[in-house]
Amino acid sequence: MVSMLDRWLLKILYRLIGEAPIRISLWNAVQVMPKHTMPVAHVRIRSRAALFRLMINPELYFGDAYSNGDIQLTGDLVTFLEYIYRGMARSKRNWLQKLIIHWQARPRHNSLKGSKENIHQHYDIGNKFYSLWLDNKMLYTCAYYPSPEEPLEQAQEEKMHHIARKLLLKPGETVVEAGCGWGSLALHLAKHYGVKVHAYNISHQQILHARQRAKEEGLDNLVTFIEDDYRNIQGKFDAFVSVGMLEHVGVNNYEELGAVIKRCLKEDGRGLIHSIGRNQPERMNAWIQRRIFPGAYPPTLREAMDIFEPVNFSVLDVENLRLHYALTLRHWLERFEENTDQVAEMFDEEFVRAWRLYLAGSVAAFSTGTMQLYQIVFAPGTSNQVPWTRDHVYRKEEEAEWKKVM
Numbered sequence: 492m493v494s495m496l497d498r499w500l501l502k503i504l505y506r507l508i509g510e511a512p513i514r515i516s517l518w519n520a521v522q523v524m525p526k527h528t529m530p531v532a533h534v535r536i537r538s539r540a541a542l543f544r545l546m547i548n549p550e551l552y553f554g555d556a557y558s559n560g561d562i563q564l565t566g567d568l569v570t571f572l573e574y575i576y577r578g579m580a581r582s583k584r585n586w587l588q589k590l591i592i593h594w595q596a597r598p599r600h601n602s603l604k605g606s607k608e609n610i611h612q613h614y615d616i617g618n619k620f621y622s623l624w625l626d627n628k629m630l631y632t633c634a635y636y637p638s639p640e641e642p643l644e645q646a647q648e649e650k651m652h653h654i655a656r657k658l659l660l661k662p663g664e665t666v667v668e669a670g671c672g673w674g675s676l677a678l679h680l681a682k683h684y685g686v687k688v689h690a691y692n693i694s695h696q697q698i699l700h701a702r703q704r705a706k707e708e709g710l711d712n713l714v715t716f717i718e719d720d721y722r723n724i725q726g727k728f729d730a731f732v733s734v735g736m737l738e739h740v741g742v743n744n745y746e747e748l749g750a751v752i753k754r755c756l757k758e759d760g761r762g763l764i765h766s767i768g769r770n771q772p773e774r775m776n777a778w779i780q781r782r783i784f785p786g787a788y789p790p791t792l793r794e795a796m797d798i799f800e801p802v803n804f805s806v807l808d809v810e811n812l813r814l815h816y817a818l819t820l821r822h823w824l825e826r827f828e829e830n831t832d833q834v835a836e837m838f839d840e841e842f843v844r845a846w847r848l849y850l851a852g853s854v855a856a857f858s859t860g861t862m863q864l865y866q867i868v869f870a871p872g873t874s875n876q877v878p879w880t881r882d883h884v885y886r887k888e889e890e891a892e893w894k895k896v897m
Contacts, residue, residue, distance in 0.1 A: 509578025674701025
């Protein structure tokens with residue numbers, strides 16, 4: 492039985508998504524749909540409880556309802572989410588909805604203890620799981636595509652070379668990496684550019700994997716993997732690099748991060764931070780914050796400047812790779828879908844639906860411009876050992892010269 496209240500709430504929900512070309516039906520087939528265009532997807536809300544929760548906070552409870560089966564969707568998930576994101580950006584919410592959404596999206600603290608707990612929840616759920624859909628070197632960050640037709644494996648290799656060239660690395664130099672994932676970038680820099688790398692990470696599973704790879708590839712004399720927080724970095728280095736870690740730092744810790752980099756970077760050193768970002772300050776989606784990525788916050792460029800300004804670092808270059816990340820995520824989603832049977836065996840069907848939504852939602856966030864991907868190159872403000880032009884970023888002679896030395 493559908494009451495007048497249910498019908499009224501359904502119409503409000505449709506306005507909340509900006510009257511996107513979506514067909515929404517309730518448990519007894521009462522529905523709303525666009526008047527002058529064909530719907531791109533059909534959403535069926537299977538219970539009154541799910542409808543009520545969507546009215547309270549669609550950003551949080553849609554994810555839960557989709558994952559547990561209270562919502563069924565027919566149509567391409569990425570296309571559906573792209574229309575939803577654009578529609579919700581156009582729609583107006585009352586003050587109570589804004590307050591609830593803001594409060595429920597509050598990030599967990601990224602203290603020394605909190606950071607370890609947050610990272611453990613996302614990254615330590617099993618290397619085998621990630622190996623099913625990442626590239627063969629387990630890079631869980633945006634790839635770099637010289638052309639959109641580039642395969643994922645090659646694009647990830649290109650990303651690491653792109654970073655190395657931006658840092659102007661030379662054989663014999665020392666590099667410190669904050670947040671090294673499964674170790675691929677550190678190993679790549681050592682192998683192809685002849686540098687020594689100290690790589691820090693607080694994910695136990697990732698560190699074990701990285702150390703094993705270093706031993707197998709004969710690079711453990713050049714790369715040291717350290718299971719510790721970035722705040723405890725020790726030593727002086729020619730270059731600092733961080734790829735995909737800033738999202739886990741929290742804006743209230745940016746000045747401390749800047750102080751750490753200042754302490755460990757030589758006076759003529761260079762640095763690069765690669766991070767998801769936003770055009771305007773806004774908290775992470777509440778569902779992703781709670782269920783997938785606790786403690787995450789993508790900063791705006793203005794917010795990121797709190798890393799550099801207090802310690803007099805000069806920003807030398809900023810590149811936005813937003814569409815590169817959208818394509819990277821599409822490749823991950825395709826591989827994930829090819830392996831859902833194995834994922835379900837490792838976890839369950841609800842986990843499969845949750846991660847499908849996370850990956851598809853991420854594709855949509857980057858393709859619609861909700862999210863950005865920044866690479867920021869910087870150096871101490873007093874250093875004159877900085878690039879004269881950007882030519883070095885697109886030259887490939889550096890690696891070739893190092894291989895001759897080998």
